[in-house]
Amino acid sequence: MSEPPVPTLPRSSAPGFLIASPRLDGSPFERAIVAMVHHDQEGAMGFIVNKPLEIDFGSLIQSVNEDIARRLTPESFEMPVYFGGPVRIEQLWVIYQRLEGIDADQAERRRHLRRMRQGDEGELTFMEGWYLAASGEIIEGFAQGLQPGRYRPFIGYAGWGPGQLEEEIEEGSWLMLDFAPHSFFHPRPGAQWEESLAELGVDPAAFLMMARSGSA
Template identity: 35%
Template structure:
């Protein structure tokens, strides 16, 4: 039987930064919450692209492909962004992906058809064109100590919303914050206004 923390868990949800977000690293960010319990929380920023690094470059750096193989990479990989998943362990890679690809003992099924894998095997599969149909790669993650995320939400740092795979996996990272707010029926311009507060 599930405990109360399972009901209150934000796992599989979006965190959408409020315009008043004090931490500039998370300004206008959308975070997919991968885990959340009384032990703390972990999530990946899904709308900040690491402009200095392409997935093709990363695959070469990790010796998954060489320069010759890189020419033959599937188009879906060639156009895939590498995201800045958060300020913690920025050298560590995480792939959020559809559940049509699973690695035994490596893939964590989060829910709603979305999984997390953090091994090189999924990058090899993507490079060979046999990986998941939808994937998003992030370096680093965002982490919260027990109770910290709840406090930030209470202090109006974040809005929460059900994660939409169409927003999550969309290569257009620039529009994700506005679209995530729009899915809640919120016009971002209204959040900036001080008028109308009761």
């Protein structure tokens, strides 16, 4: 007797964006844009990129590690922390783009940071040049200006079990959009949901009306 075939994932959403449909209104994912960093048959993981919190990165780091307070950059106090999702809201994460062509001073800072995190496995890459870090050394390195690159800090993440995200996509809870740096670092998160729908060719007003009529 032959074994049943192993189900295959129709299309991984990572790297990419999930755009919340109005089906998710009233939930933590209402009008959310989720940057996906992992998606396979074992589950999925992503971070909401358009829900900044009222606390800034520098103040948050300072509240948990007063020893480095004087070494925090002014820019860290201008960087909002984002609500990444409802899972592990006690955990701080950073997603960053590692840039090429850095100058000698930045290169030395990077070498210093690498020495700080030797043996640390709190970092993973989800596409070329893009990384997710949960390591305290790496995160504090950004706050101190030791780590070059563009970044965003997050509290919590969005997670799905095996097959869960596929079901939600199938039922119309999410639309999928290709990953793009300008969308990840969108300067106006309050307008990002509507702009993402427009990029997909979806009229937000019609989308909302479809949901209210029960056909979305």
